[in-house]
Amino acid sequence: MGLLLEDSCLADTALLLLTTIYLLYWYGTCTFDYWKKRGVPEIKKKVPFLGSTADAVLFKKQMNLCILDAYRELEGHRFGGLYAMRTPALIVRDPELIKHIMVKDFSSFTDNSMHISEKNDPMFAFNIFAMKGDKWKYARSKLAPAFTTGKIRNTFPLILEVCNDLKSHFSSKIESKDNDFEAHELAKNFTTDVVGSCAFGIKCNSLSEPDNQFRKMGKEIMSPSTLWRQIEIALIFFLPKIAELLRVKFIAKYIEEFFQDLILKAFAYREEHPEFKRNDFINLLMQLKKLGEVEMDEIDRKNQTNDISLTASDRGKIEFSDVVLTAQAVGFFLDGFETSSMALAFALHELAMNPRIQENLRDELRKSFDPTDGCINYDNIRGCAYLDNILHETLRIYTPVGALARECTKRYTIPDSDVQIDIGDIINIPIYGLHQDPKYFPNPEVFNPDRFTEEAKKTRPAFTYLPFGEGPRQCIGFRFAQAQVKAAIATIVLNFLLEPSEKTEHPVVFDERNFFPHAKNGLHLKISPL
Numbered sequence: 001m002g003l004l005l006e007d008s009c010l011a012d013t014a015l016l017l018l019t020t021i022y023l024l025y026w027y028g029t030c031t032f033d034y035w036k037k038r039g040v041p042e043i044k045k046k047v048p049f050l051g052s053t054a055d056a057v058l059f060k061k062q063m064n065l066c067i068l069d070a071y072r073e074l075e076g077h078r079f080g081g082l083y084a085m086r087t088p089a090l091i092v093r094d095p096e097l098i099k100h101i102m103v104k105d106f107s108s109f110t111d112n113s114m115h116i117s118e119k120n121d122p123m124f125a126f127n128i129f130a131m132k133g134d135k136w137k138y139a140r141s142k143l144a145p146a147f148t149t150g151k152i153r154n155t156f157p158l159i160l161e162v163c164n165d166l167k168s169h170f171s172s173k174i175e176s177k178d179n180d181f182e183a184h185e186l187a188k189n190f191t192t193d194v195v196g197s198c199a200f201g202i203k204c205n206s207l208s209e210p211d212n213q214f215r216k217m218g219k220e221i222m223s224p225s226t227l228w229r230q231i232e233i234a235l236i237f238f239l240p241k242i243a244e245l246l247r248v249k250f251i252a253k254y255i256e257e258f259f260q261d262l263i264l265k266a267f268a269y270r271e272e273h274p275e276f277k278r279n280d281f282i283n284l285l286m287q288l289k290k291l292g293e294v295e296m297d298e299i300d301r302k303n304q305t306n307d308i309s310l311t312a313s314d315r316g317k318i319e320f321s322d323v324v325l326t327a328q329a330v331g332f333f334l335d336g337f338e339t340s341s342m343a344l345a346f347a348l349h350e351l352a353m354n355p356r357i358q359e360n361l362r363d364e365l366r367k368s369f370d371p372t373d374g375c376i377n378y379d380n381i382r383g384c385a386y387l388d389n390i391l392h393e394t395l396r397i398y399t400p401v402g403a404l405a406r407e408c409t410k411r412y413t414i415p416d417s418d419v420q421i422d423i424g425d426i427i428n429i430p431i432y433g434l435h436q437d438p439k440y441f442p443n444p445e446v447f448n449p450d451r452f453t454e455e456a457k458k459t460r461p462a463f464t465y466l467p468f469g470e471g472p473r474q475c476i477g478f479r480f481a482q483a484q485v486k487a488a489i490a491t492i493v494l495n496f497l498l499e500p501s502e503k504t505e506h507p508v509v510f511d512e513r514n515f516f517p518h519a520k521n522g523l524h525l526k527i528s529p530l
C-alpha cells in the first residue's frame, strides 16, 4: 500500500515536471513562427527564450558581431526576421528600404523600441532617446537649438581647456618616462571632463584624478560595478515589463540624486550671480526653464536644420521641470559618453597602427592651425577633411551603436512587397552589417580613411553608412561628439607621436561580455615627443 502511494506520488511529480517543462518550452518558443507565417525569410538560429540573440545574451559573441552574422545570413534578401530573445524583429538590409523607414515613411516608425516608466525611472524616461510620439517631438524641437553649429562653436573653448589638460597629462607622463597608456581609459577620462565642463559646468580633472566622484558616478551609469546592477540593467532591456513591475531603474536613486544636486546648485549659483557667464549646456537649460526655449542667434536661424524646424504640437507638451532638465544633462553620459570615448580610443589605436596616415594627418593639422597662436578653433577643425575622414572610418570599423531598433507606430506595408508591419513590430537597422558589407566598403577590415573622400562617397548608395543614425531621430549630439573627438585627436597628433606598445593587440578582439564594442584586452599604446 505504502509503495503504491509512493509510486503515484512520483508519477504525479513527474507529470507536473513534464507539464512545467512543456509549458516553459512552449512559452520560450511560441513566438518563433511569427515571420514564417508572414512569408518572411528568417535567421535559422532560434534558441528557446534566447531567440536569435542567444550568442549575445550568453556572452559568447559581442553584439555587433551577432548583428553582422544575422546581416550576412540574410544575404540576397531585402529584409528578414530574427528573434531578439522572444520578440520578433524585422532586420532590414536594403538601403532604399532603410531610407523609407528612417526618413520618407518616418511617421510609421517614430519611436525607438524602449519602454521606460516616467514615474519609476524619470531620468532615463526623459532622455529623448527613450521618449515617444508627440512628447518626443516636442522635447526634440525644444532641445535641438542647443546642439547647433553656433552653440558648439560657443562651447568649443571649454573643450579646448580639457585638451590642454590632456596635453599636460601626456607631457608629464613623458617627463616621468611613463610612455605607455591604455587609450580607452584615457578617452573615458577625457570625455568625463568634457561632459563635466560642458554639460554640468564643473571641472573634474579626471585625467589627473581618475577616482574623483563625478567620474565614479559616470562609471556607475554606464558600467555598473555590481552583478546585481548588471542583472537589473539586463532586465530593463530584455524584460522591460518585469523590470517595471519590480520598479527597477536604469539610473539608480543615488546617481539620480547626485546629478540632480549638481544641476540645482549650478542653477542656484547662476541665479544669484547673474554676472556669471559661461557658454555651456547649463546656460541653455536655464534658458529653457525661464523662457520655454533655447535662444537662437542669426547663424542658428540661417543654418536651420530639419530638426530645428520640426513642428511640434502642444499635444506633446511637457514641462521642463528640474528632473526633466537634469535628464538632458545626464543624457551626455547616457548617449554621448561611451560612444564618444570609443570613437576617440579606436581612432588613436588606428593612428598608432598606421604611421603613414598619422603623418598625413599631422601635415594637414599643421597647415590648418596657425602655430604662432597655437590655437585650434572650431572652424579650422571642421575644415580638416582628412581628420573628418579618419573619424568616419573609425566609426565605420568600430561602430559604437551597431544596430537601431525602431518600433512601428502606424500600420505599414513594405514597398514592393505584400508584407505588413503591424503597430508594435520592431524594425532592426543593422548599421554594423552595412558598414562591414564588401559591396559598399571593399576589404571592410582595412582602415582606409580615403573611403570618405567626396568622390568615394558618391560611389556607394546612401543609407549604407549610419554611425549617427538618420532622419528626424538622428543623433542630436553628433556635432558635439565630432567636435570633442576631433579636438582631442588634433591635440595629441600635433604634439606627440603615437605608436603601438609591446602590449598592443591588432586586430582588436572584441569583449564578448560588453554590449558595446570594447577591446577585450584594452587598447595599449605608447606616446613619445615629436
Ligand code: HEM
Residues within 6 Å of the ligand: 127, 128, 129, 130, 140, 331, 332, 335, 336, 337, 339, 340, 343, 395, 400, 401, 404, 466, 467, 468, 469, 470, 471, 472, 473, 474, 475, 476, 477, 478, 480, 481, 482
Ligand atoms: C561618436 C559619438 C556618438 C555616436 C556614434 C552616436 C550615435 C547615435 C545613434 C546611432 C543614435 C540613434 C539615431 C537614430 O535613431 O537614428 C543616437 C541618438 C542620440 N544621441 Fe548620439 N551618438 C554619439 C554621441 C552623442 C553625444 C555626445 C550626445 C550628447 C548629448 C548624444 C545624444 C544623443 C541623443 C539625445 C539621441 C536620441 C535622439 C532622438 O531620439 O531624438 N549622442 N546617437
